[in-house]
Amino acid sequence: MAVHWLARLALINQAYLRRHACNIKEEDIARAHAQTGEVESRLRMQKLLNSVAQEAGDLIALLRDYWQGRYTKAPKKVIGAAAFTIMYIVNPFDLIPDYLLGIGYLDDVAVVNVAYLFVRKDLEAYRRWRYGVKKSDYHTNEVDATQQFSEQILALPEPDKPVHELLTTEVKK
Numbered sequence: 001m002a003v004h005w006l007a008r009l010a011l012i013n014q015a016y017l018r019r020h021a022c023n024i025k026e027e028d029i030a031r032a033h034a035q036t037g038e039v040e041s042r043l044r045m046q047k048l049l050n051s052v053a054q055e056a057g058d059l060i061a062l063l064r065d066y067w068q069g070r071y072t073k074a075p076k077k078v079i080g081a082a083a084f085t086i087m088y089i090v091n092p093f094d095l096i097p098d099y100l101l102g103i104g105y106l107d108d109v110a111v112v113n114v115a116y117l118f119v120r121k122d123l124e125a126y127r128r129w130r131y132g133v134k135k136s137d138y139h140t141n142e143v144d145a146t147q148q149f150s151e152q153i154l155a156l157p158e159p160d161k162p163v164h165e166l167l168t169t170e171v172k173k
Contacts, residue, residue, distance in 0.1 A: 008095040011095060012111055014114055017084065018077070020084045023080075024084055028083055029066075032083035032087050033063055036063065039086050039089050043089075052112050055123075056112045059085055059086070059123070060086065063079065066082075071130070077118075078122040081118050084111075
């Protein structure tokens with residue numbers, strides 16, 4: 001039944017992220033800030049792609065620096081996207097529950113990738129501020145990482161039902 005869960009990845013796009021990021025409140029940012037250590041621990045345990053871990057790590061650092069008043073140049077939508085991404089990763093019952101072995105973290109990786117694409121320019125500005133480097137000097141090649149992830153998703157088998165039917169079907173235990 002893995003295909004059923006994988007169909008949920010189709011829901012994760014910039015509109016999904018924007019919808020949730022724009023509804024983030026100050027108390028959500030505080031909660032996300034409090035959970036940054038747990039996210040870092042999960043990233044190490046999951047051994048995600050280096051580029052995904054780096055993007056998530058920079059989103060965590062951005063949120064910390066914003067919360068502590070060190071970096072205030074980021075627009076609200078960027079802070080919202082960072083907070084939503086952190087809260088999403090920590091939530092074990094998201095679009096694809098984390099307890100599903102082998103596929104439970106695919107949606108977390110997708111949210112990190114979409115968040116990165118959503119805030120790319122602002123994150124690059126933050127990196128320049130934080131690390132003092134130009135984009136061309138930064139070690140992450142986000143285009144290759146995102147393309148690689150997209151190719152992996154496209155290589156998954158096609159579901160035998162349309163996505164909207166899979167998402168409304170009850171999961172049988």
